[in-house]
Amino acid sequence: MSISVVILAAGQGTRMKSTTPKVLHEISGKSMLFHAIDAAKKISDDITVVLYHQAARIQESIEAHYSGIHFHMQDAVQFPGTGGAMKGVHVTHSKALILNGDMPLVTMNALESLMQGDADINMSVIKLDNPSGYGRVVISEGSVVEIVEEKDCKPEQKEIQTVNAGVYCVKKELLESYIPALSNDNAQKEYYLTDIIKMAVDEGKPVHPVIVEEEEFKGVNSKLDLAHAEEILQRRIKTEWMKAGVSMRLPETIYIDSRATFEGECMLENGVSIQGASHIIASHIKTHSVIEDAYIQNSDVGPMGRIRPNTKLINTHIGNFVEVKKSTLTGVKAGHLAYIGDATVEEGSNIGAGVITCNYDGKNKYQTNIGKNVFVGSDTQLVAPVTIEDDVIIAAGSTINKNVAQGELAISRAPMKTIKGFFYKFFGEK
Template identity: 65%
Template sequence: MKSSTPKVLHLISGKAMLFHSIDVAKEISEDITIILHHQADLIRKKIDANYENIKYHIQDVEQFSGTGGALKGLTLNSDRVLILNGDMPLITKESLELLIDSKNDINMSVITLKDSSGYGRVIIKDDKVLEIIEEKDCTDNQKLTKTVNAGIYSVKKELLDKYIPNLNNNNAQKEYYLTDIIKMAVDDNKSVNPIYVEEKEFKGVNSKLDLSDAETIMQNRIKANLMRNGVSMRLADTIYIDIRASFSGECFLENGVTILGDSQIINSNIKTNSVIEDGYIENSDIGPMARVRPNSIIKDTHIGNFVEIKKSTLNGVKAGHLSYIGDSSIDEGTNIGAGVITCNYDGKDKHKTIIGKNVFVGSDSQLVAPLIIEDDVLIGAGSTITRDVKSGNLAISRTPMKIVKGFFYKFFKKGK
């Protein structure tokens, strides 16, 4: 991946690719073991922050490298073991069920490709797998095989207990191959069944290009599911939606919209090129070209173009254009004029602005926090408000306008 971030922690639609695999695995079983080596402590820390009751096994790579070496010394509890890869974020429960439902000794996923280069070849005869040969160990004739190993297996525990200790590294890579158990099983007259799967679902991620391809597939899946469940989208291919986001009621997303994090959108219209980050939006319209930053709650509110909301609660508010509202609480009936800024940061700390009901804040005003503006207040346009304002009052802070007669002609030395 050419990155300091562990491959399995790269994000796809807002979630680490390993977590996609864990989520699907948990739909199958609660008995989950993660095998780790490279940056194991970091990966384990991330997993433990998001999941409970995950077991771990650390691979002894110095002595037992390779996919088969990963299972050396691993204690297995269940009668049947499903072996997944942490870099396959697109697998689904339905496909895994195909692998675990059959009563064969081993079920393995296979894909038929036009170009099979780069994959281990699967030799099949009479609908049974005879052998898997890693590409570097293939003869020229074997490289012509189009059926390849998709990398996921369902194996009886008793076979793993027997075969894993007998794996060796007598191959071009000097690694212990998990794929060698297939030949061992065949030699023991065990049944090895190929399960044909779709490439796009069993796609591994080994580069930033693969990551981008997987992101596209996941996004299409997320958006198709949302549209089937009633979310309207204009030019869906231009929209990005985090897998953690949720929608309910009648929602409409216009082109270029980005929904990030655990955002909740309820009966709302998110307009062109707007961004929602971990926000709660209900019965509101946002944008176009607006940004709602984390920890904001917006209800029954109109947010117009070029408005940024950060860590604020707005209930029944209108903020039509060109405003920044940060660390604020604003109540119903209040209008925020164009160019209004809540000055929430003094260089050291963030401070809160509280605005009551039915407040009119004139254009180009600066509200310097900490500040409380009570109900039924007028703020004159162009004001800098530095003190609390009581209910029913007008607050205005402007330098008196001065007119210098004839100054234009004097300045440019033009007569009239």
């Protein structure tokens, strides 16, 4: 890999109106900065993230998920601005790609397009039908001549449709020459990275414009931008999985985490939410079910089922309003209205309606182990820790707080009794 990548993530992001750093806001299950890092890692082994606002929090989050990332702390007091962010940054390779941490939709292909050729600077440019509000990039004979802010545009320049997308590929020697020479002689008293374009043009260095797609270089500055970016990323994710063979009913109503994966012929019905690093193989997830960090193989879930983290379902039927958490079920039927938590249930067992594993005593969680061919009757409470061996019947309405041996019937009920004529005594004769 012959290019370095610098990701600018030092800004305060005040328009997000949040105590969470802007670049750590999530899109499809992953911080927006991580989407940019993932794209960068596909093209480079030398990645530097520039930090300032809430730097420790951002660095800690990155280091929890990635190794080998370099960090540079911007001296934003003395050197504010995007140009100031680059002061003191060192890169390994002969070229550096500079992008922003709030561009979660950028792709490897888009970044590779900026690496082509031998120009001193490749500059990303977007062509807009309505460029109003943006600075214009003036291009002549295939090279960038200047960047003109809209307030400074002459009438004919306002007709220019090319605007700056904010990502640059720059030769290392130019960075080492131009960044120290940046000035803050402007109204904002900031150091602007865009000034290196003027420096290059003044010295006769070629600045090559690379036309890119607006969608891929879309910046996120507010909660509204965040929502729009998620819509775009969700469309991409679902398109790729449908191409790979996943069937989706009303895909616009479905949510799929960017970390989720599928194998074989899967079916997702409307309103389904697939969260975390769930892995689903040849299974049917029915309407309005939620899957969280779970493994599901040759099974069906729902409608309105909830499969929580660290659950493994194999050859299992989970019906409506059934919740499973941190459990392994193999060849099991749980048709409706049950809670199975911290449990192992083996092949051929049936969990009746209203069954719950009482796994929490207020301090600790405990395990329930259910063997093969166990029939658990409706409205049963299994008080963990408890083991139910193979070939057991649990009578409906039982509370089981002791182990049950193979082949037994377990029943725990108060004797039923009736009082003759009580209805008429209570409500009176008709």
